Amino acid sequence: MxxxxxxxxxYIKRGIVALPSAIKSFGDxxxxxxxxxxxxxxxxxGGVVFVVLVMLFYSSLIPKQLNAEIGERSTIDYxxxxxxxxxxxxxxxxxxxxEAAYRAAVNDPGFYIIADTAAATARQKMTALFEQIDxxxxxxxxxxxxxxxxxxxLIQQQAREIQSRLADRVQVxxxxxxxxxxxxxxxxxxxxVRRQIETIYPRMMVSxxxxxxxxxxPDSIIAPNLPEDLPTADRNLVxxxxxxxxxxxxxLDKERVLTSQDIARREVMPVYVTRGxxxxxxxxxxxxxxxxxxxxxxxxxxGPSRFLMFLSSVVLVVLVVGLIAAYLYxxxxxxxxxxxNLMLIGLIFLTVSIVAVAIGFLPSAWAGYIIPVPxxxxxxxxxxxxxxxxxxxxxxxxxxxxxxxxxxxPALVLLAGSWAAVYSLAKVSxxxxxxxxxxxxxxxxxxxTLILGVLSGGPNNTSILQRSLLSFANGIVSSxxxxxLLPFLExxxxxxxxxxxxxxxxxxxxxxxxLLVEAPGTYHHSIMVGNxxxxxxxxxxxxxLLVRVAAYYHDIGKIKRPYFFVENQIGxxxxxxxxxxxLSTLIIISHVKDGVELAAESKLPKQVTNLIEQHHGTDLxxxxxxxxxxxxxxxxxxxxxxxxxxxxPKPQTKEAAVLMLADSVEAACRALSKPTPARLExxxxxxxxxxxxxxxxxECDVTMKDLGTLALTFARxxxxxxxxxxxxxxxxxxxxxxxxxxGHAVAH
Numbered sequence: 001m002x003x004x005x006x007x008x009x010x011y012i013k014r015g016i017v018a019l020p021s022a023i024k025s026f027g028d029x030x031x032x033x034x035x036x037x038x039x040x041x042x043x044x045x046g047g048v049v050f051v052v053l054v055m056l057f058y059s060s061l062i063p064k065q066l067n068a069e070i071g072e073r074s075t076i077d078y079x080x081x082x083x084x085x086x087x088x089x090x091x092x093x094x095x096x097x098x099e100a101a102y103r104a105a106v107n108d109p110g111f112y113i114i115a116d117t118a119a120a121t122a123r124q125k126m127t128a129l130f131e132q133i134d135x136x137x138x139x140x141x142x143x144x145x146x147x148x149x150x151x152x153x154l155i156q157q158q159a160r161e162i163q164s165r166l167a168d169r170v171q172v173x174x175x176x177x178x179x180x181x182x183x184x185x186x187x188x189x190x191x192x193v194r195r196q197i198e199t200i201y202p203r204m205m206v207s208x209x210x211x212x213x214x215x216x217x218p219d220s221i222i223a224p225n226l227p228e229d230l231p232t233a234d235r236n237l238v239x240x241x242x243x244x245x246x247x248x249x250x251x252l253d254k255e256r257v258l259t260s261q262d263i264a265r266r267e268v269m270p271v272y273v274t275r276g277x278x279x280x281x282x283x284x285x286x287x288x289x290x291x292x293x294x295x296x297x298x299x300x301x302x303g304p305s306r307f308l309m310f311l312s313s314v315v316l317v318v319l320v321v322g323l324i325a326a327y328l329y330x331x332x333x334x335x336x337x338x339x340x341n342l343m344l345i346g347l348i349f350l351t352v353s354i355v356a357v358a359i360g361f362l363p364s365a366w367a368g369y370i371i372p373v374p375x376x377x378x379x380x381x382x383x384x385x386x387x388x389x390x391x392x393x394x395x396x397x398x399x400x401x402x403x404x405x406x407x408x409x410p411a412l413v414l415l416a417g418s419w420a421a422v423y424s425l426a427k428v429s430x431x432x433x434x435x436x437x438x439x440x441x442x443x444x445x446x447x448x449t450l451i452l453g454v455l456s457g458g459p460n461n462t463s464i465l466q467r468s469l470l471s472f473a474n475g476i477v478s479s480x481x482x483x484x485l486l487p488f489l490e491x492x493x494x495x496x497x498x499x500x501x502x503x504x505x506x507x508x509x510x511x512x513x514x515l516l517v518e519a520p521g522t523y524h525h526s527i528m529v530g531n532x533x534x535x536x537x538x539x540x541x542x543x544x545l546l547v548r549v550a551a552y553y554h555d556i557g558k559i560k561r562p563y564f565f566v567e568n569q570i571g572x573x574x575x576x577x578x579x580x581x582x583l584s585t586l587i588i589i590s591h592v593k594d595g596v597e598l599a600a601e602s603k604l605p606k607q608v609t610n611l612i613e614q615h616h617g618t619d620l621x622x623x624x625x626x627x628x629x630x631x632x633x634x635x636x637x638x639x640x641x642x643x644x645x646x647x648x649p650k651p652q653t654k655e656a657a658v659l660m661l662a663d664s665v666e667a668a669c670r671a672l673s674k675p676t677p678a679r680l681e682x683x684x685x686x687x688x689x690x691x692x693x694x695x696x697x698x699e700c701d702v703t704m705k706d707l708g709t710l711a712l713t714f715a716r717x718x719x720x721x722x723x724x725x726x727x728x729x730x731x732x733x734x735x736x737x738x739x740x741x742x743g744h745a746v747a748h
Contacts, residue, residue, distance in 0.1 A: 049346040050317060056357045057403070058313040068286050068294055078280035080273050080297065083405045088292040089271040094264075101264035105257045114209055118249035122205035125245055128170045130194060132162040133182050137190070140183065155183050178240040189234070196238050200225050201245055210249045218243045320395055324349075327391050341384055344493045345392070352376040352396050360403035368410025369449065369470040371400045374441045375478035375485075377418035378434065381425045382482075382497045383489060393418035409452045413471050417445035421475070428498045431483055438479020445471035496605035501549045504604070505530075511556050511602050521567030522558045525666065526551060532717050533662035539713040540706040542654040550611035550659055553604060557595030557612075561587060581628035585621045585644050592616055592646060607655075614656040615663055616646040617696040650699045657702045658710065661688060665714050675722035677715070684714045 068074070105111040136158040140150045159179035166172040182190065204225050208214075214221050222242045226235055273279070279293050280286065294300050298309060324345075328336040335341045356371045373396045380389035394415055401411025421441035425433065449471040453464035490500055503509075507516070516523040530551035537544040562568040564575055564587050576584040592613060599609040625644040651657040664687045669680055688707055691697055697707075 045343050045346060049350050050321065052350060053317045053320075053353060054313050056353055057316055057399075058310055059357070068280070068291065068300065070286055070288055070291050072286050074280040074282055074284055074286055076280060077278065077282050078294075078299075080277045080279055080293070081405070083272055083274050083407060084293065084296055086271040086273050086289070086293060087296055088289040090268065093271065094268045097264040097268050098261040101261045102257060105252065105260055109209075109211065111253055111256055111260070112209065112211075112250040113253045114206060114249050115251040119202060119206045121247065121249075122202050122245075125170045125172050125247075126198065126201055128166060129162075129172065129174070129241075129245070130198075132165055133179070136162065136183055155180050158183060172244060174244045175240065178237060178244075181237055182241075193234050193237055196227070196230065196234070197241055197245075200238065201242060204242070205246070205249055208249075210246055212248055215246060215248055218246055221246065320399070323395065324392065328388070332385060332388060335384060335388065340493050340495065344383060344489065344495060345380065345388070347489075348376050348379050349392060349396065353399065356396070356400045356403050360405075366467050366470055368400060368404035368407050369413060369445075369467050370474050370477075371404075371410070371414060372474065372478045372481060373397050373400055373414040374418045374421045374438070374445075374475055375481045378421050378425060378437060378441075378478065378482040379485060379489065381422045382428060382434075382486065382499065383493075383495045386422050386425065389422045390419060393422065409449075409456065412452060413445050413448045416448040417441040417471065417475050420444035421478070428502075430502060431499055434479050434483050434486075434499075438475050438482070440475075441478065442472040442475025445475050494606060496607060498545055500605065501545050504549050504608070505552060511559075511598065511604075512552060514559055515556055519555075519558050519562035519565070519568050521570065522555045522562065522565060525567050525670075526553070526555055528670075528721070529554070529659070529662050529666045532666055532714065533658050535717050536662055536710050536713045537655060537658045539709045540654060540658070540702075542658055546607055546611070547655045547658050547662075550608045550615075550655070551662065553595070553599065553608055554612050554615045554659060554663065555591060555595065556598050557591035557593065559598065560591070560594045564588070565591070576624075581624040582643060585624045585628075588621055588624070589646055610652070611656050611659050614649055614651045615659045617650040617660060617691075618645050618648040619660075619691075619694070619696060620645050650696055653700055654702055654706070657697050657700045660696065661691060661710060662714070664691070665718070669718050669722065672722075675718070677719050680718050680722065681711075681715045684711050684718075 139158075140155075143150050156176065159176045162179050163174055163176060166174050182193070185193065200222075204221065208221050208225075210221060219239070222239055226238060230238065273293060279290055291300075325336070335345075352371070352373060352375070356373075359367045359371050373393055376396055377389045377393035380392055397411045397415040397418060400414055401407050404410055418441070420443075421437045424437035424440040427433070446468045449468040450464060453467060486497060486499065489495065490497055507513070512523070515526065530548045533551045534544045534548040537547040558565050558568070563572060564584075566574070576587075579587075592615075595612045596609055599612055620641065621644045625639075625641065628639055628644070651660050665684050668683050668687055669675055672679055672683065688711055692707070
């Protein structure tokens, strides 16, 4: 037993000793596998965003659960967390409208039709009448045949018996006199009268709508149906019989009545409970209406309902994220492949969602108008892409409308303001453009709120104006927040906006100031290349701003050894004359590596650094290679062309290709003794052909059509730079110099 506890103690002791090492190993694994792995970081961040969004929408859309029963007295005050239809009150109004429609239909003759049973009922009454009469007439005929007298008293008695049987069997109240007449008629006349009744009565009962009024005044129905050639006595007899046989044959058209009731129900406008309306009041008895509202709000404690609500929140987030991912996959796949951009989109989306949910908890019905969706739209438009900003702002506007109580108007206002801001950022040249975009967004939001408030019949003009002013303020605040957050997001995610690029093009930037002071020739060359490359990039729809900025910095590596480059050797000896060609080549080539290092030290954007690294590709340093080949054969045998080439990589993008060609073209054309348009065009075509034949453009997406367009653009711009100048006569030059020296101005 002692040895068992000793072993357990030994295991525990070893575990404690090994714990720090295990923790360190686990930490190293997390660092290598997650923190330093960009894809893993993106997935981790995406998972966090997904979970946070689910929790946000669950907490926002699913209110606090309550326990309540009809008839109890409430122990709390409870207000509606969002606008909702008062289903109980609406149903009451619809029932009243339905009852009113039914009453109107009952009193409207147009809603009555002839009953399907009218024909059968008429046949039954008529058959019963003539059966009784025929029976008594046969008795009378038998009595006459037996020499029994048929007295008036007997016929009257027979008539009364027929009356009784008709009343009992078919509910016909027939007067005594018509029955007596029918019993006394001779056979021919009786048959004639009978045929008239059998013809007129069924036809009349299935073709004429007989109401209670018609039964009380039957002549209006019977007279038009009697033949005109009928003898007067027979006519009166037929009328007297028919007056007692007719009955109300109308019935309500049930389908039409139901349709009328349904229309009446649909015409009732739903009754809504606005956000902040008191539903429960402490001490007040809970009514059926209160319970219906609480049930529709989803605040009654119910395990299954809460699970469904949570599941709905998950599905909502999946749907939103899926829509965004589908859009990026179909229309902007390069953003989907860039984890940094995805993380930035997720962060902006999450930030706006958090603010929206926080604002959604405010009791004011106007909270939705101050959600900073325009801020998210502007940040995405500047840092990612304007089309992405439009899609994301639309989704965020819809979600904002949901979290403030499923309100449509705030969602439409936020959408209008966000899209106006994005459209205003089509051209961004300075930070003041963000202020302008904020003003445009604020103005559009103000007008949208005003118009929607008037169209929807807002509560009053004051409230509409207040909401409009809140929308205006939201646009202004969104632009201020965008200006403040932009540098932080650019630095954190390594995204370079157009504004940052424009700041880098400012001559007062430290690197450009150094280039101007320490390598003025290179600075001038870079400015010329920038102007040339910008025009060329615009002609083939490349990023002209990136190309111009990269051109300004493409030769910053020459700062380390400026006088080893010919453009900076004004009035000085060329140090390369004292160096071996291989050493000179190393110095020349190293300016690319030095430039990349300086760019890293100055934290230039990755896009600019890439173009600095690629602007020479794997080009050959021809001058020193040719100079080296002029040495003795034994030394030439030891030469390797790769030693005289730049390390690369070759241009990977259109922008890098444009910069390479612009750099080469500007330097070559500047060296021409007489740069006529024809000579410029020939030089440009030769340089482009050389780069193409050497395969320098094989790794970028520049087409032959693009190269033709670039050649034309280079020729046009350089022709303007190297235009012919008037050569003044010597005496005029001396006169100008004399006037300048004496301090007089020369007027032209």
